[in-house]
Amino acid sequence: MSDTFVLDGEDVPFVPGQSVLQAALSAGRYIPHLCYHPEFKPHGSCKVCTVKANSGLGSRYASSCTLPAQAGLEVESATEEMNELRRTLVQMLFAEGNHFCPSCEKSGSCALQALGADLGVMTAGFRHFYPDRPLDASHPDFLLDSNRCILCQLCMRASSEVDHKHVFVLSGRGITKHLIVNSASGRLADTDFALTDKAAEVCPVGVILKKRVGFAVPIGQRRFDQRPISAQALDDAPRPSDTSRGTA
């Protein structure tokens, strides 16, 4: 027996404890998102999943990945207002880092790029920050290019929650916030990061890159070449009816 809330005019069932985004995805309904990943605890930092939630207490904006689903809630997501907000947030992320898509080996499989394409982001919108960010090629199996980091903390959550290693952590504050790794030298090679780590496969953009496999997939066959991110996200979502499909 499950309760329902309303998403863009249609009922969505949920089980207690689910957030609006989790319930929507398992019901086959897409809400754009970036820092949420079905295998980790949502933390709500990118704000791309923001929706307008109306309840008896009035209406407010909230990140749907952390907003607890509640019976009777009326959620607006696929509106021009929300999509305009999401476009601006994606533009902010592009402006904040150094994203030279044509030369990036994650191009075509990058969630930020795919989200921008799906939402119709056509221009940068803001002046670029051109931050000075380091590139770390010390590790035998990985390249760490923090120029493209969107600070989604997925690698951190994977490394601490699944790998129990804390290889990746945040330091700094505000616009100077940045990724650091768990070694006195500051080099990835001096951490215990390994190819088998969960954290090695979760970066949605081109920061944590496996060496010697770059540009292996031809253009046209990359992750988002054929199906947009909105469709892929639903493929990846755990469904109550299909427990074998738990992981991405």
Add this chain to the structure above:
Amino acid sequence: MTQTLQTILARHQFEPTRLLQILCDVQEAFSWIAPETITALASALGLPRARVEGVVGFYSFLYSDAPCRYRLLFSDNITDRMLGNQALITYLCEKLWVERGRISEDGLAYVETTSCTGLCDQGPALLVNGWAIPSLTRERLDMIAELVLAQTPVEQWPRELFAMENNIRRADILIGNLLQPGDALRAALFAAPPLGEAAESAANARSWREGLPAAEHGSMDLLEEIKRSNLRGRGGAGFTTGMKWEACRNASCEQRYVVCNADEGEPGTFKDRVLLSTQADLLFDGMTLCAYVIGGGGRGGGSTHGFLYLRGEYRHLLEPLNEVLARRRSAGLLGRDILGLAGFDFDIEIHLGAGAYVCGEESALIESLEGKRGVPRNRPPYPVTHGYLQCPTTVNNVETFCAAALVAAHGGDWYRSIGTAKSAGTKVLSISGDCARPGIYEYPFGVAVSQVLADCGAGETLAVQISGPSGVCIAAPEFGRRIAFEDLATAGAFTVFDTSRDMFEVARNFAHFFAHESCGFCTPCRVGTAILRATMDKIAAGHGTLHDLAEIERLDRVLNQSAHCGLGHTACNPTLDTLKRFRPSYQRRLKSLVFEPAFDLDGALAAARRMTGRDDAGAHLSMEAET
């Protein structure tokens, strides 16, 4: 590991939750937190090294760059600027032969700015290794420079340099109270004779304790009285204090916490500094009363512990406050069986902040208390049910606890009879800026801005910033408005600007403040505040356009819709308020009212012109575009 490090760690029982306190001690002892110290601390505390490094990187007053004997941080609130701090910074840099923002070659000195240090009524101010010095002048800087160059330890600097004024200009029921330490507590715990101080109110002070069996129902009765008083939080949000205490009392858990928010980071606010200096006992009475309520008076409610989170800028108040706590322990006002009431145990410890405004947000404050980066949590759940170490926690402002103690002493009816219908009691204002008598003014709620301006000796007033950058900026036609939750709600800042001031520069100073203080957790605030700062600087440099003004409005929308906490929600307020009321001071700076690219295409061709030796009209791109 050095002996000093061992001592510091032992002082904090090698507790990882005390990481920030340990780091503050290390910073004070070594003048920086060296990479090998980070490694040593991490292994001693059983934390990943990067976690410790990440915490160091979050707080402005923790340095991992290099050792430095004297770190001199000038307060950079707009009021410091109005009092000429920029010229003083240059003056000191020249005296010390240092470049601003850079540690001198010999590791002797470092001169930089920091966010408002809460000394706006006696600025310009600076912090030297965390110790506040007010009322800077060239003469005083000469003295400071000499002490630095002579390498005199800060402990041996003349006391008069650090002397601070309370500047209490108007006292009412709170600041003017005549209660003795513990009076409010006794009044609530036992039937006590009506308190003399409120003689005039004795008649209307229906002694609320009358007829109540002393301690048995005491905590419930006190809660009712707090609710009856209509007391609302003084930290900004104005949440009803009685409801907060009740929710915390009703949350099921064996351990509960009372937290006093003394982070006071809002630029222009300094009333908590004065309350901590002059009303510490009233405050601790209030916190103890809160413990009594939420812990059910020691009867089966589990145990309760208190924290005072003191902003790092108020480091000088730490020892005096600890002395008050020690005195209260020996007087039986803290510790076990308080005032002889069996099972009523409560104690308070003080934690220091380290230069992060966002830690004033209650859930960020709790993270900071746990020794982490001060990032606001997701809510729900709220601190009243899941606060410090996930236990029920009541967080209140300094002034709120003081007011609660007054309610305990004199009753809720008495309290709600003061002020307005929706705003019971008084409000303590921190007044600074263009006025003859800056300082602390306590008024019953409902006082008009014009009255306050007259009292503090303000003339030719152009604007008042109410409640700091996250509050509102009002202009002359609005000076009839009132200080109250139903009109101008405020956490206490009242900054006056006269007609000689440029409100664009005020807003630009605030934009810098928000960008510097954004915790960086969420995209809209992390990037948005940095864009706002850059846009304001662009306008200041004479490169602004109407497009930039429209962009500011767009940023405001995005921040309001999607920022994670109040800092982001309010970050555009000062800009929008001043844009609305003082648009000409923006417009006269705009280079073009139509469009101005940030990138100067013609300028970029200068190198090519030099190389080709051309400077004719054909080698320039400028004119056509503008017509």
